[in-house]
Amino acid sequence: MNGTTVPAIKNLYQIERNMPTLKIPTPLRVYAQGQALVVLQGATVGEAMQSLIDQFPTLKQHLYNSDGNLRPFVNIFLGENNVKDLQGMDTPLPENAQLLLIPSIAGGTGDTNQFKASGVS
Amino acid sequence: MSIEIPLPLLQQLHQHVEAAYPGEGAGFLLGYDTGSLRKVTSILALPNAREESARHNRFLLTAEDFLKGELEAERLDVSLLGVFHSHPDCPNRPSEFDREWAMPWFSYIITRVDGINGAGQAVSDLSWRLEENRLGYISEEIVVSDEISS
Numbered sequence: 001m002n003g004t005t006v007p008a009i010k011n012l013y014q015i016e017r018n019m020p021t022l023k024i025p026t027p028l029r030v031y032a033q034g035q036a037l038v039v040l041q042g043a044t045v046g047e048a049m050q051s052l053i054d055q056f057p058t059l060k061q062h063l064y065n066s067d068g069n070l071r072p073f074v075n076i077f078l079g080e081n082n083v084k085d086l087q088g089m090d091t092p093l094p095e096n097a098q099l100l101l102i103p104s105i106a107g108g109t110g111d112t113n114q115f116k117a118s119g120v121s
Numbered sequence: 122m123s124i125e126i127p128l129p130l131l132q133q134l135h136q137h138v139e140a141a142y143p144g145e146g147a148g149f150l151l152g153y154d155t156g157s158l159r160k161v162t163s164i165l166a167l168p169n170a171r172e173e174s175a176r177h178n179r180f181l182l183t184a185e186d187f188l189k190g191e192l193e194a195e196r197l198d199v200s201l202l203g204v205f206h207s208h209p210d211c212p213n214r215p216s217e218f219d220r221e222w223a224m225p226w227f228s229y230i231i232t233r234v235d236g237i238n239g240a241g242q243a244v245s246d247l248s249w250r251l252e253e254n255r256l257g258y259i260s261e262e263i264v265v266s267d268e269i270s271s
Binding site for chain 1: 145147171178179180181183184186187188191200201206209211215216218219221225226227255
């Protein structure tokens, strides 16, 4: 171990300690290498979410629709507050921000046009 | 691709969605997935959070409900495997609305509940998983086992 390694590790630890974290819900963990908690970068919720997609690109289609907007079931909480009730994606993140990604689940017959599922005649 | 559910849990699921009739009933499936085997070891039946006038063709489990499901799964040392819900008097194929709101990886058991002599009766269960490209569903076989085991 050379003389610069230990300070470098300390700095990295310090950076990670102050960086936002995001808890991933069970059905999306398979797209985040099985991790339940990931460390992100960014000063706002939007920047942190971009950092998430940069790290795990296959998550994007499940979180965002084709217009680039968050899908309706996606809720992002900063602590106990849904960021929709704060400043949305512009919500600034404090040090050590703890974000939670919590989906709502909805569905139903909706209309009479049942979806044509693959593999089903 | 299949999902195993013990008969007592399937009966419990039926009781919940039949009680919700003519509205839709819903809840979470908890258990484990080893990659080759997905097995339900408990269910978490929840109230439909949609307003009463919409419950005949819509269900909603809120973010708080989801958190409750995750916490219950952690408490039982299992995973959230999916969602069950009912389609009253309608085929139990996923609707376009189901697809728009679907989560990947989850199993979605949809139970058809028909009104028979004025009461809801579960008549068919089908399970589905969202395709990776979100454009459709893959049918998943439901294997009903005799007993609940861990």
